[in-house]
Amino acid sequence: MSEKFDAIVVGAGPSGNAAAFTLAKAGLNVLQLERGESAGSKNVQGAILYADALERMIPDFRDSAPLERHIIEQRMWVMDDDSFIGTHYRSEGFNKEPYNRYTIIRAQFDKWFSGKVQEAGALLVCETTVTSLLRDDKNRVVGVQVDREGGTIYADVVILADGVNSLLAKKADFHPELEPKNVALAVKEIHFMPQEVLQERFNIGEEEGVVIELFGKITNGMMGTGFLYTNKESIAIGVGCMLSDFKDQQTTPYALLEQLKEHPSIKPLLAGGEMKEYTAHLIPEGGYKAIPKIYGDGWMIVGDSGMFVNAVHREGSNLAMTTGRLAAETVIEMKTAGKDMTSANLAEYRKKLDESFVIKDLKKYQEMPEIFHHNRQFFTTYPELVNRSAHNMLHVDGVDKKTKEREIFSSFKQKRSLFGLMGDAYKLWRAFR
Numbered sequence: 001m002s003e004k005f006d007a008i009v010v011g012a013g014p015s016g017n018a019a020a021f022t023l024a025k026a027g028l029n030v031l032q033l034e035r036g037e038s039a040g041s042k043n044v045q046g047a048i049l050y051a052d053a054l055e056r057m058i059p060d061f062r063d064s065a066p067l068e069r070h071i072i073e074q075r076m077w078v079m080d081d082d083s084f085i086g087t088h089y090r091s092e093g094f095n096k097e098p099y100n101r102y103t104i105i106r107a108q109f110d111k112w113f114s115g116k117v118q119e120a121g122a123l124l125v126c127e128t129t130v131t132s133l134l135r136d137d138k139n140r141v142v143g144v145q146v147d148r149e150g151g152t153i154y155a156d157v158v159i160l161a162d163g164v165n166s167l168l169a170k171k172a173d174f175h176p177e178l179e180p181k182n183v184a185l186a187v188k189e190i191h192f193m194p195q196e197v198l199q200e201r202f203n204i205g206e207e208e209g210v211v212i213e214l215f216g217k218i219t220n221g222m223m224g225t226g227f228l229y230t231n232k233e234s235i236a237i238g239v240g241c242m243l244s245d246f247k248d249q250q251t252t253p254y255a256l257l258e259q260l261k262e263h264p265s266i267k268p269l270l271a272g273g274e275m276k277e278y279t280a281h282l283i284p285e286g287g288y289k290a291i292p293k294i295y296g297d298g299w300m301i302v303g304d305s306g307m308f309v310n311a312v313h314r315e316g317s318n319l320a321m322t323t324g325r326l327a328a329e330t331v332i333e334m335k336t337a338g339k340d341m342t343s344a345n346l347a348e349y350r351k352k353l354d355e356s357f358v359i360k361d362l363k364k365y366q367e368m369p370e371i372f373h374h375n376r377q378f379f380t381t382y383p384e385l386v387n388r389s390a391h392n393m394l395h396v397d398g399v400d401k402k403t404k405e406r407e408i409f410s411s412f413k414q415k416r417s418l419f420g421l422m423g424d425a426y427k428l429w430r431a432f433r
């Protein structure tokens with residue numbers, strides 16, 4: 001393995017596949033290295049696929065990609081211990097081709113995407129872990145070392161698409177140790193049930209799907225959220241909280257998921273299902289302020305390894321694909337112009353990202369992680385208050401509605417004070433503006 005490649009891509013998740021596909025499609029000599037036995041074998045996702053990011057690379061992906069259901073309805077539930085208050089948005093607009101969002105099974109999807117990467121001409125080698133980056137005497141990255149005999153491989157540029165806990169980036173000092181406050185630990189189960197049961201339960205047709213985002217007391221005051229997605233004949237349910245919170249509270253994610261499944265609004269949705277899959281994975285949720293340096297002499301970082309996840313909208317795979325594609329397009333531009341892969345030239349990648357939705361969206365929510373870390377009332381007090389208020393208003397007991405309104409207002413004031421309520425409204429505005 002002493003051949004020199006135009007580019008080496010480390011990892012065969014969505015970011016690595018997007019980078020390798022784009023580079024190979026442009027005729028570059030690309031080696032992709034994956035430690036799993038096949039692409040996707042180590043990967044975990046909810047999983048919602050956002051069509052746009054993939055469509056920009058493979059416009060006809062719908063003809064062959066393994067897609068479960070297209071999403072026609074989005075629910076958002078703010079939960080307390082035994083109730084939820086929520087919004088549902090369902091639209092026939094989402095039921096018209098080309099569909100915009102799909103549920104997928106990541107293991108199947110990654111394999112399909114990897115097939116496209118190889119068809120485009122990239123060489124994929126699995127069961128191979130990159131253990132370190134090679135540098136020349138000027139400290140430029142010139143290749144990788146892998147865990148195989150004689151495993152020294154050279155390339156003009158190395159793209160790190162190795163996921164959230166990038167040991168390579170850490171070892172190379174590209175970014176510091178991942179801080180527990182910047183990463184969520186999520187667990188997910190898949191419950192199988194007959195297609196007809198699932199469709200009746202969620203009021204959907206054969207290929208239609210529903211997403212439920214869950215928020216509130218289900219995370220026991222920790223900063224986090226839950227989700228429930230409908231696949232063809234299964235339901236994916238999961239919950240995730242910041243790692244620092246799990247450490248502080250001494251709770252396990254598994255216990256949290258068990259509690260969520262027992263919630264009276266969730267339990268009937270899973271009833272009769274057979275749990276066949278359980279997975280746990282980290283999600284980088286530090287946001288804009290936690291993005292490390294993502295390029296240098298001979299190297300670039302894409303996807304989860306660069307903290308590219310929009311936790312507010314639960315978008316990760318599309319940011320991964322977009323960063324992978326834009327990194328590859330930068331490399332192609334430099335190659336075409338006969339320029340070296342220096343830090344100064346690869347800075348074009350950051351410029352492209354700044355102009356894209358990736359950085360714009362992360363920047364928009366840059367205050368959110370800090371605000372939610374320090375204001376747990378948004379996960380406990382408010383979900384309880386709004387649920388109790390709804391209960392009070394809808395419970396007909398001879399008390400007039402004006403009195404009920406006063407009771408509700410005074411319950412808010414009692415828990416948070418007028419000043420506290422105003423402060424919280426301001427904090428929410430800052431988090432989401």
Ligand code: FAD
Nearest residue numbers: 011013014015035045046048130162163281303304316317
């Ligand atoms: P990964 O998918 O993690 O891929 C990294 C790859 O690199 C892996 O295959 C790994 O084996 C390989 N690798 C690592 N180190 C090495 C090495 N040294 N040598 C060789 N190979 C290596 N996003 C969405 O868009 N929608 C969702 O619904 C959604 N739900 C989620 C639910 C959960 C529970 C979780 C955990 C995440 C979810 N995400 C979702 C986020 C999404 O999964 C990630 O953002 C996305 O997978 C990132 O892609 P990636 O290619 O950067 O990293």
